Amino acid sequence: MSFNMRRFGEVTLIEVAGQLIVGNRQELKRMILAEVEAGTRRFVVDFALTGYIDSSGLGILVSLSKKIREVGGRLRLASLNEDLRTLFELTKLDTLFEICSSREEALAE
Amino acid sequence: MSVSHPPGVHEPGILVLEVPGDLAAIEGVVDHVVEHCAPARLDRRRLLFNFRVGLTEAISNAILYGNAGDPDRRVLLELRAVPGEVRVRVSDQGGGFDPESVPDPRLPENLTLPDGRGVFLMRELMDEVRFNRAGNTVTLILREPGPAGAKIPEAVISTLEDFRTQLGLTLVAWTLAGERRVRVFPGGKVGGADAPEDPRPGSDAHGIAGTRRFRVPVGAGLAVEVEVAGHAAESPVARVLAAAVERSASLAREANRNRAALEAALEANRHIRLDMARERLSREMELAHDLQMKLLPPIPRLARVDAAARVVPAKSVGGDFYQVIQLSGGRVGVMIGDVSGHGFPAALIMALVMSAAAIYAEQGAAPAKVLEYVDRAIGDELESTEMYLSLCYCMLSPGFPDIAYANAGHPHAFVIGAGGEHRRLPATDPPMGIGAAPYGQSRIRWKPGEDLLLLFTDGLSDTLARTRRMSGEQQVLKTVEENRQRPSGEILGRLFELCDRATPSIPSDDRTAIVLRTR
Known part of the structure; x- marks a missing residue:
């Protein structure tokens, strides 16, 4: 399980390969905060390769999105499969996040 | 685990x-x-x-x-x-x-x-x-959901049955749970295996536009969809039927709640038995613990080598280990490792590593090769248990002015010089289980009779980290440097005294250190 980071112009995309859960959420947080520190403002977290997310994983996304907004940045979530999307809908977090159906859409202006 | x-x-x-x-x-x-x-x-x-x-x-x-x-x-x-x-x-x-x-x-x-x-x-x-x-x-x-574990209340089925017989209606009902749609009525038994799945996909709206079906929630995440021949979804018959189904489902839920209260009482009884299981597990942990201690071999008495090593085990079984191996030609191999997990699997990994490493080391294999062989021996086990380990193996040869070593992610490996200065043996690879063969190998300058080799694990330095301004590692290094003229056993003694003072209780992680010098 890993987080793969790629840069597309000004956008930093992080691919969650495996799970985003209590055991590894801090790693994602550190990764994104380091990027924020370095001046990146536009982020996409891509879930195309993700198995599942737990409440801690959702929580870390909530606090990251808050952090990114505070510095005037933007966080988009991409490629959620049906199960993952349901997770966001159940918790009503779909109203909090900008959710894009594809990576291309998320990377677009 | x-x-x-x-x-x-x-x-x-x-x-x-x-x-x-x-x-x-x-x-x-x-x-x-x-x-x-x-x-x-x-x-x-x-x-x-x-x-x-x-x-x-x-x-x-x-x-x-x-x-x-x-x-x-x-x-x-x-x-x-x-x-x-x-x-x-x-x-x-x-x-x-x-x-x-x-x-x-x-x-x-x-x-x-x-x-x-x-x-x-x-x-x-x-x-x-x-x-x-x-x-x-x-x-x-x-x-x-569906045949094997149908949880549609019996009461709902009998309500449907009443409507069918008493009002002479022709009706069909399906359960909907997640994506699955299973016909439950009419059926030989509740959700019987003979009830075919409906080939027609349902629509998403509550009233189900364009069909005569209507949907009634009968529990968390479970609904029944009903179709009455000749009656539209909004017709009085359909509405009365929907209300009846809903009412019977809610009565069934209430009955379930009462049953839950009864089960809670049974649960209390179970708990007593659970405590007994816990007791047994804790006994097993003790046994595994003894195993770890027995696996650690005594330091061999070697000519021209002054070495001391100690593991202070944690309460549960940890995965620290060390080995000092006598090699041919007066050479000596020194190994330290720390398995990421605890419990039996960690002890198992530790045992496998120690035996594999000893076999290859005793044949005089170069450090990188020893790590490669170990990896080959336990790689599958590490992968299946998702564990990893740091492993550092040093080979000292008499008359050679340096130590050959391979270090898979072990953070604390040092040579302390006569003047008290220390040099780190940097990792040549990531920890085993994360990295993979081939392993790198490196050399570090070594003055027999003067230099001191010091290897220790996180458990030792972490204990100290909480106590003073210096990092745990700095405190360990300082203590060894101050006592570097003493025999290895005494140096080790000072080191563990320091830790005991810092945390007198049984540590939560193993503490391990090896000190060695050659003459």
């Missing part, structure tokens, strides 16, 4: 295990449990998603909130998978909590909070979630 089966129980679908208090280990535990769910023959997708998320929540709650992060408190997990149903019970050793006190995370004021969704998700994703009265045991149940 410590896995054990109750005595005499080796049935498929039954699993009892103690979960380590390590959040990073949860994913591995969850996958291990999922492997034992095969007898339930549940929908793979729900098992891999709903069940894995629900179980992750239950375990992390137990570790983080139940046991308040205390790694010495245990989390016990019991699984029972039978056809059509998986039931897993997770118990912690905390004071419990009131699940009803958890606020709804969907409320606007809670929506931006990072926490508080765990219990909610469990309830949404599992078919049933029960807490014991004390609030420190949760039972998660996932069932097969």
